[in-house]
Amino acid sequence: MSEENASNKENAMSDENGMDEEVAASEENAISEESATTEENAVAASDSLPPKASNRLKCLCSFLLLPFRALRWLIHQVFGELFWRPPYWTVFAGRGVNTATGYARHHPARTIGAVLALTALMSSCAWWVAQPKPPEPLKVVLTVKNPDRTDYRFDQPTVSPLRISFSIEVAALDSVNKEVASEQIAMSPPLAGKWKWDSSKVLTFLPETDWPVDSKHTVTFSPKMFRPEARFDSYKTTFQTARFEAQSLSARFDQHPESPEDKRVVASINFTHPVDTADFEKRVSLMLEGREKGQPGSGGEKKTAFEVSFDNKKLNAYVRSAMLPIPKKAQTMRVTVGKGVRAAAGGNGTNDALTTSVFIPGLDGLKVNDLETVVATNEKYQPEQVLILRMSMLVHEQQAKDAVKVWLLPSLPPEGDPRRERLKADQSYHWSSNDIRSIDPNLLKTGEVLKPEALPGENEVTDTFSYRYQAPPGRYIFVQVPKGLKAFGGHYLADDVEYVFQVPAFPPVAQIMAQGSLLSLSGERKLSVMARDVPQSRYAVCIFA
Numbered sequence: 001m002s003e004e005n006a007s008n009k010e011n012a013m014s015d016e017n018g019m020d021e022e023v024a025a026s027e028e029n030a031i032s033e034e035s036a037t038t039e040e041n042a043v044a045a046s047d048s049l050p051p052k053a054s055n056r057l058k059c060l061c062s063f064l065l066l067p068f069r070a071l072r073w074l075i076h077q078v079f080g081e082l083f084w085r086p087p088y089w090t091v092f093a094g095r096g097v098n099t100a101t102g103y104a105r106h107h108p109a110r111t112i113g114a115v116l117a118l119t120a121l122m123s124s125c126a127w128w129v130a131q132p133k134p135p136e137p138l139k140v141v142l143t144v145k146n147p148d149r150t151d152y153r154f155d156q157p158t159v160s161p162l163r164i165s166f167s168i169e170v171a172a173l174d175s176v177n178k179e180v181a182s183e184q185i186a187m188s189p190p191l192a193g194k195w196k197w198d199s200s201k202v203l204t205f206l207p208e209t210d211w212p213v214d215s216k217h218t219v220t221f222s223p224k225m226f227r228p229e230a231r232f233d234s235y236k237t238t239f240q241t242a243r244f245e246a247q248s249l250s251a252r253f254d255q256h257p258e259s260p261e262d263k264r265v266v267a268s269i270n271f272t273h274p275v276d277t278a279d280f281e282k283r284v285s286l287m288l289e290g291r292e293k294g295q296p297g298s299g300g301e302k303k304t305a306f307e308v309s310f311d312n313k314k315l316n317a318y319v320r321s322a323m324l325p326i327p328k329k330a331q332t333m334r335v336t337v338g339k340g341v342r343a344a345a346g347g348n349g350t351n352d353a354l355t356t357s358v359f360i361p362g363l364d365g366l367k368v369n370d371l372e373t374v375v376a377t378n379e380k381y382q383p384e385q386v387l388i389l390r391m392s393m394l395v396h397e398q399q400a401k402d403a404v405k406v407w408l409l410p411s412l413p414p415e416g417d418p419r420r421e422r423l424k425a426d427q428s429y430h431w432s433s434n435d436i437r438s439i440d441p442n443l444l445k446t447g448e449v450l451k452p453e454a455l456p457g458e459n460e461v462t463d464t465f466s467y468r469y470q471a472p473p474g475r476y477i478f479v480q481v482p483k484g485l486k487a488f489g490g491h492y493l494a495d496d497v498e499y500v501f502q503v504p505a506f507p508p509v510a511q512i513m514a515q516g517s518l519l520s521l522s523g524e525r526k527l528s529v530m531a532r533d534v535p536q537s538r539y540a541v542c543i544f545a
Helices: 002-048 051-064 066-079 088-106 108-130 277-282 433-438 441-445
Strands: 142-145 162-166 185-188 193-199 202-207 216-221 236-240 246-255 263-271 284-289 301-303 306-310 316-321 331-337 346-349 354-360 368-377 383-396 405-408 448-450 453-455 461-469 476-481 497-502 509-512 529-532
Touching: 051 066, 088 108, 142 236, 246 331, 246 354, 263 331, 263 354, 277 284, 277 306, 284 306, 284 316, 368 476, 368 497, 433 497
Parallel strands: none
Antiparallel strands: 142 162, 162 202, 185 216, 193 202, 216 236, 246 263, 263 316, 284 301, 284 331, 306 316, 331 354, 368 383, 383 461, 405 448, 405 476, 453 461, 476 497, 509 529
16 A cells, blocks of 8 residues: 555656646747747847937837846845746636637637627626616505503593504505505404504504503504505514503591591502402501500501592592591501502503501691791781791691790890800891700890780681781891690690791882772872882873873
8 A cells, every 4th residue: 555655646746747847848938939039029120220220229228227127136136036937827828828719710700609699698798787677665664652541531531542653655545544444454352443544654543442451462454455565574563552550659647627536547549540449449458557555466567447439430549547546656557559459441450569658646746847937918018027837737726826925036145145245346146046045034034025916817727827926127036836735636746846037127119009090180189109118219100081
């Protein structure tokens, strides 16, 4: 086997050497022929020219070739001798050209026919490529807008349609603003309703009744309902109806304005669809937290009875707890609506539970929410200094009649007070809420006791009261709401509440006392005008004939 391999290698090497020798011989022949041809041309050119012209041409050529000879010499000195051997494919290409040329010389008719046929073929291809291509059919893209939730605010609910928009005009001109035959569109699960082309690009569907809750439907179109040039990737699409949701759970502690014992927690919740009332009531719970020691089950939680009512459309539910006693200390009522609440029409259940907490004040839970001083104008257009008291619970006006005490603070702190020593001559002290701790009965004796007058309100039991007083603008007053004030439901104010205010200045006013009155041209011809803190005023009187 080794001898055979060796012989094969020798044969291959001999073949390759033979090929190289053949290429080299062909190259030498080509070079010799080229040089011979060049010499012949040069001799012929020199013979055809006169002697003087021939010498001049040679000198010119030698002069023009000097830079190239210098460059050749420089390359030779730097890189040495450079040789180039043409690739094999040029040799074979030359042979093919020689063969084709010989064939054309011996068979001219066939050659001319082949050339003509090739020319005709290339011309036909060029003509075909140059022809305008027919426009490709446009693919239609459709967009589905899921129907909105039904609006139940009105007596007749407003059902929103399903709207399908197409990227191009696909409806036939004679079908616009017309209903589509039901057999051309299939829906699964089926819904009774009407399909209609609102325009050549918009198709709508309006169900006969309300949309089902959280339902997915597949719509299949018939190709016959579209224009012939319309092309679709698919004649099917899907849409989804709105889900049922429970929203806006809120709760508050409520005191009945006529019954002191009637104290409850009232909660309300809103739904997107009419709710299944029986299912909702099963998922509501009220838990009383933070009960006092000594009570049954103290320290834990206790379920509280409640009742549920709904509005006419079953879109709002109202939860009212049983009457609650007044605890000694504050407690918390937790209102929970469990998940899984469903609409009356079925569909999905709510995914999450809703929870809120309500603060139930203890026996000492009455608080002052706000106390402020304002300047109000009475029915006689006269400014009045008024204190406005806002409580956290309902209070009877008889209880609140004497609930506010007011003192006019002195212009300066008492003698020996460091705050007084820091003041300059003829400078008044600016009292603030930071000074409340230092205001004691002895200091108030140096001031002036004011007598606020309770103003009548619209209701006997309310949480807002107004008191009229009189004090120099710019001075400071000390206001106290003494502890012990009782609310309508039995709660009381546990601590004194105290404020310091600067008496507001009366705003500048310039106005005509009478409104809409006509002045007679006879008599005194006087017009009553009220002006306060206005440096000057200008009036214009128009006389109508």
